[in-house]
Amino acid sequence: MGKWRGLISALTIGALLGVTGPFGSQTAFTPAVRYPFWMVIALVGFGAAVAAERVLQFNWSSKRTAARLVAIAAASAVPMTFFVAWALSVVQPGRTFSPVQLLVLFPFVMLVQLLIARVIFPDGPQTIAAPVERQAAAPEYPPEFVSKLPVALRQDILALEAEDHYLRVHTLHGSALVLMRLADAAALIDPRLGLRVHRSWWVAKDGVRALETRGRAIARLVDDTAVPISRARLSAARAALAD
Structure with a gap:
């Protein structure tokens, strides 16, 4: 019409x-x-x-x-x-x-x-509003992962470490062991929050203080923990974590 x-x-x-x-x-x-x-x-x-x-x-x-x-x-x-x-x-x-x-x-x-x-022309000239670019919502850890942690450890996550079929979650407030594979957790968590740097480690971007490449490459966490970075994942780690 x-x-x-x-x-x-x-x-x-x-x-x-x-x-x-x-x-x-x-x-x-x-x-x-x-x-x-x-x-x-x-x-x-x-x-x-x-x-x-x-x-x-x-x-x-x-x-x-x-x-x-x-x-x-x-x-x-x-x-x-x-x-x-x-x-x-x-x-x-x-x-x-x-x-x-x-x-x-x-x-x-x-x-x-x-x-x-x-x-x-029944109405005044239409004003087409310029599309407002919405700021992307800050990524959050999925509830199905966070719910496995003690309440006191559900924030300030630094890294995830594989221990057989379990996962040790390192935070600023301590660590906890949960029944979950590292591969499943890494696939579940928003990639904007962090990345897998080793077959046994996933690190949070906010938890890394610096990258050190003297000798072997490591990600130095804010609590001074040294997380190894495999050669295969070094380029991705540099791109995501380097200042």
């Missing part, structure tokens, strides 16, 4: 004007002439109003909708006055318009254009 709204609106207005026969057309024209006449006027008037609206692309506020419609009607009524005069000369052969008569005709044409503008 959006594609045909303008055409349907113009035809509706033309039909309405054909029924009411304003400005003396009810008696001046027969129905066979009056209806096509107003249909054509409405269709051309619709095009003129759209063209005027595009030309008058000012920053109208929503409170100035009435002024905007009047401006569109006045601007589009200028060419429409000459078109209406020509259309009348077609349906009434021999009829001509002097400059003064065109000036008299203008306000009547503007009134019709105001009606058309009100129908096709």
Whole structure:
């Protein structure tokens, strides 16, 4: 319907004007002439109003909708006055318009254009809000992992260490052993929080104080724990943990 709204609106207005026969057309024209006449006027008037609206692309506020419609009607009524005069000369052969008569005709044409503008531009110009870039939510440890820890150790996680089928969770407040594989925990935890640096170790990014590569590569945690970094994972560790 959006594609045909303008055409349907113009035809509706033309039909309405054909029924009411304003400005003396009810008696001046027969129905066979009056209806096509107003249909054509409405269709051309619709095009003129759209063209005027595009030309008058000012920053109208929503409170100035009435002024905007009047401006569109006045601007589009200028060419429409000459078109209406020509259309009348077609349906009434021999009829001509002097400059003064065109000036008299203008306000009547503007009134019709105001009606058309009100129908096709019912509201103020739409303001398209620029998309607001939402800040990504801070990553959190998944509940199914955190719930395995004692309440006192559910924050300030530094690293995870594999111990057979168990997992030792190192925090600033101590450590705890939970029944879980390191591979499962690493796959469960948001990668923005940390990464696996060794087959037996996963480290939290916030828990690493520095990377040391003298001799063998290690991640020095904030509690001074030295976590080994395998050669295969060294490049990824540098990219994620290096200052």
